[in-house]
Amino acid sequence: MTIAAGVRPKSPIERLLAANSWLVYAFFYAPIFLLIALSFNDNENVGVWTSASTRWYSEMFQQDDVMRALRNSLIVASVSTLISTLLGTAAAISLERFRFRGQRVYDGLVYLPIIIPDVTMAVMLLLFFAQAFNIIDGLFGSKPAFGLGTISLAHIAFNISFVAVVVRARLAQLDSSLEEAAADLYATRWQAFRYVTLPLIMPGVAGGALLALTLSLDDVVVTSFVAGPGATTLPVYVFGLVRRGVTPLINAVSTVMLAASMALVLISLFFQRGTGTVAITEEEPLEET
Amino acid sequence: MTDSVKLTGVTKRFGDVLAVDDLHLNVADGEFFSLLGPSGCGKTTTLRMIAGFEFPTSGSLTIRGQEMALNPPNERPVNTVFQSYALFPHMTIEENVGFGLRMKKVAPADIAQRVKRTLDMVQLSHRASASPSQLSGGQQQRVALARALVNEPQVLLLDEPLGALDLKLRQAMQLELKDLQQRVGITFIYVTHDQDEALTMSDRIGVMSDGKLLQVGGPQDIYEHPRSRFVADFIGEINLMPAVAVDRDSVKLLDGQVLMAPHDAPAGRSVTVAIRPERFTLFRPDAEIPSGRSSIAGKVIRRIYHGDVFLYDVDTAEGLLEVKEENRPNVEVFEIDSQVVVSWSPSAATVIED
Numbered sequence: 068m069t070i071a072a073g074v075r076p077k078s079p080i081e082r083l084l085a086a087n088s089w090l091v092y093a094f095f096y097a098p099i100f101l102l103i104a105l106s107f108n109d110n111e112n113v114g115v116w117t118s119a120s121t122r123w124y125s126e127m128f129q130q131d132d133v134m135r136a137l138r139n140s141l142i143v144a145s146v147s148t149l150i151s152t153l154l155g156t157a158a159a160i161s162l163e164r165f166r167f168r169g170q171r172v173y174d175g176l177v178y179l180p181i182i183i184p185d186v187t188m189a190v191m192l193l194l195f196f197a198q199a200f201n202i203i204d205g206l207f208g209s210k211p212a213f214g215l216g217t218i219s220l221a222h223i224a225f226n227i228s229f230v231a232v233v234v235r236a237r238l239a240q241l242d243s244s245l246e247e248a249a250a251d252l253y254a255t256r257w258q259a260f261r262y263v264t265l266p267l268i269m270p271g272v273a274g275g276a277l278l279a280l281t282l283s284l285d286d287v288v289v290t291s292f293v294a295g296p297g298a299t300t301l302p303v304y305v306f307g308l309v310r311r312g313v314t315p316l317i318n319a320v321s322t323v324m325l326a327a328s329m330a331l332v333l334i335s336l337f338f339q340r341g342t343g344t345v346a347i348t349e350e351e352p353l354e355e356t
Numbered sequence: 357m358t359d360s361v362k363l364t365g366v367t368k369r370f371g372d373v374l375a376v377d378d379l380h381l382n383v384a385d386g387e388f389f390s391l392l393g394p395s396g397c398g399k400t401t402t403l404r405m406i407a408g409f410e411f412p413t414s415g416s417l418t419i420r421g422q423e424m425a426l427n428p429p430n431e432r433p434v435n436t437v438f439q440s441y442a443l444f445p446h447m448t449i450e451e452n453v454g455f456g457l458r459m460k461k462v463a464p465a466d467i468a469q470r471v472k473r474t475l476d477m478v479q480l481s482h483r484a485s486a487s488p489s490q491l492s493g494g495q496q497q498r499v500a501l502a503r504a505l506v507n508e509p510q511v512l513l514l515d516e517p518l519g520a521l522d523l524k525l526r527q528a529m530q531l532e533l534k535d536l537q538q539r540v541g542i543t544f545i546y547v548t549h550d551q552d553e554a555l556t557m558s559d560r561i562g563v564m565s566d567g568k569l570l571q572v573g574g575p576q577d578i579y580e581h582p583r584s585r586f587v588a589d590f591i592g593e594i595n596l597m598p599a600v601a602v603d604r605d606s607v608k609l610l611d612g613q614v615l616m617a618p619h620d621a622p623a624g625r626s627v628t629v630a631i632r633p634e635r636f637t638l639f640r641p642d643a644e645i646p647s648g649r650s651s652i653a654g655k656v657i658r659r660i661y662h663g664d665v666f667l668y669d670v671d672t673a674e675g676l677l678e679v680k681e682e683n684r685p686n687v688e689v690f691e692i693d694s695q696v697v698v699s700w701s702p703s704a705a706t707v708i709e710d
């Protein structure tokens with residue numbers, strides 16, 4: 068070959084586009100690298116680099132406040148993930164596979180928490196809990212307190228929508244004749260779900276659960292509204308600290324949170340891809356009838 | 357013979373669409389029955405009602421004498437081979453085939469044995485632990501068949517199961533399916549829009565149009581004696597000549613010629629005489645037509661060579677007639693523009709009363 072196929076000088080526009088993408092990457096990742104680097108800075112003063120150390124990481128693990136906030140975060144995240152995954156999956160199935168009264172309205176409303184601004188959602192939930200607690204007080208003479216319970220309920224409230232969206236996308240791709248085939252082969256409704264539908268939508272369910280987990284671990288706005296005294300989650304705690312000035316400790320905590328989120332996203336991607344069926348159609352000579 | 361599946365006055369509406377309209381049908385035990393009709397005529401809907409995926413709007417549906425119109429699919433002694441095969445992608449071939457038995461709580465050892473035997477029957481034992489996506493279309497088709505047959509259903513329902521295969525493979529599978537059906541002795545209800553397929557495989561054919569079952573009969577009966585224009589037209593080529601009923605045994609063509617053709621139309625009613633192209637024979641104008649045969653003079657205006665046959669278009673007083681003559685040494689070949697006589701025996705003509 069005399070002509071190198073596909074190799075030609077880059078036009079100015081292509082060069083500009085390439086430069087642009089490098090700029091965007093820098094814009095995204097420079098702060099992250101800065102955060103990580105500074106979290107290993109020995110100096111009390113965030114802006115002044117002295118020497119590398121893991122001092123702030125060990126300090127983080129010795130601070131009761133941080134550990135309590137972390138524990139709260141984990142409790143809220145696991146409870147809300149579990150429940151919202153169950154309810155969100157159920158919602159997706161009912162919307163995608165059944166016909167019932169008021170479905171159209173429900174169909175529109177289930178996505179509302181995704182669209183509503185966080186602050187609005189937070190205020191709504193705060194008002195709701197306050198009113199509900201007053202009613203409970205009137206009925207039973209004792210008033211529930213704000214705390215991990217209210218935080219979990221609030222997280223469930225917004226996570227259901229996200230889980231439902233992800234699972235529903237997966238369900239919509241599923242050939243409904245597979246479920247009919249299961250029923251045709253004597254499976255009851257439950258068995259068809261258990262042995263055919265569920266395994267096939269599992270990547271969606273797992274993806275939805277990880278999304279819920281990530282959102283729950285990250286949430287600041289809604290949580291700080293419905294937390295009540297004493298029950299702080301890690302991001303809310305960090306937010307509180309920042310108001311008193313950025314410290315290297317915050318950098319360390321943030322780096323840990325960043326690592327955890329990235330890990331979750333990676334696992335989620337792995338699940339989403341995991342069962343994309345690869346068709347390896349074997350070439351076969353004409354059927355040997 | 358007992359009725360395997362019996363539909364009485366079955367109607368199915370989807371909103372405003374009348375998909376199946378007052379269908380009456382008896383399918384006998386062990387029969388290979390085909391539902392034939394153009395796309396959208398309600399074949400699939402009929403099959404899905406027998407399977408239990410759809411419920412009739414009205415009417416009765418019995419399987420082996422038991423009313424089943426409203427039972428869910430898992431309660432019916434029927435199995436389906438889906439057009440898309442619908443193999444479970446997350447299970448191996450073996451697990452796919454064993455699924456029905458597993459749901460019926462058959463002992464695992466029995467399941468293994470029956471799965472093996474059925475896979476042997478469709479010549480796929482060597483692929484037992486493959487996943488469906490690793491098989492070719494023809495192999496997937498046979499897995500779908502095995503998955504249904506392993507349950508020894510009383511009725512097997514097949515919805516255009518060969519539609520996705522190429523012509524050669526499809527023709528091979530037609531014979532294989534017919535063979536298999538005779539070996540296992542299970543009632544097959546087979547949906548297709550392909551008339552060749554229906555004629556090749558079926559014991560009886562039901563022709564559907566617009567949700568109605570127009571005619572039920574053996575392949576030869578349907579082909580030779582269509583009772584309506586639609587059936588005549590849908591299955592193969594046919595010549596239609598307008599005529600008027602004379603008495604129960606004869607009709608009069610436009611040119612005044614009276615033909616012997618038995619029918620039930622009252623005298624004076626206009627009818628249509630239908631004759632298949634291969635039932636015509638061409639003669640020279642001066643040839644002596646054997647007695648008892650009807651004939652009409654015309655001129656060849658087109659000739660198409662098809663290898664095994666010649667197709668002629670002959671212009672006559674009854675309109676353009678299509679004639680199919682075999683390409684054999686003792687059959688005369690006519691040139692375009694030559695004068696000919698188109699002749700047929702009375703038994704070749706069918707009178708259609710619509």
Ligand SMILES: Nc1ncnc2c1ncn2[C@@H]1O[C@H](COP(=O)(O)OP(=O)(O)O)[C@@H](O)[C@H]1O
Binds near residue numbers: 397400
């Ligand atoms: N689930 C459904 N909802 C609405 N209309 C349907 C549905 N299934 C079938 N139909 C309509 O019923 C008619 C018959 O369809 P079908 O039984 O699939 O025909 P065929 O299998 O002969 O092509 C068509 O007009 C089709 O559009």
Ligand SMILES: [Mg+2]
Binds near residue numbers: 396400401
């Ligand atoms: Mg169809």
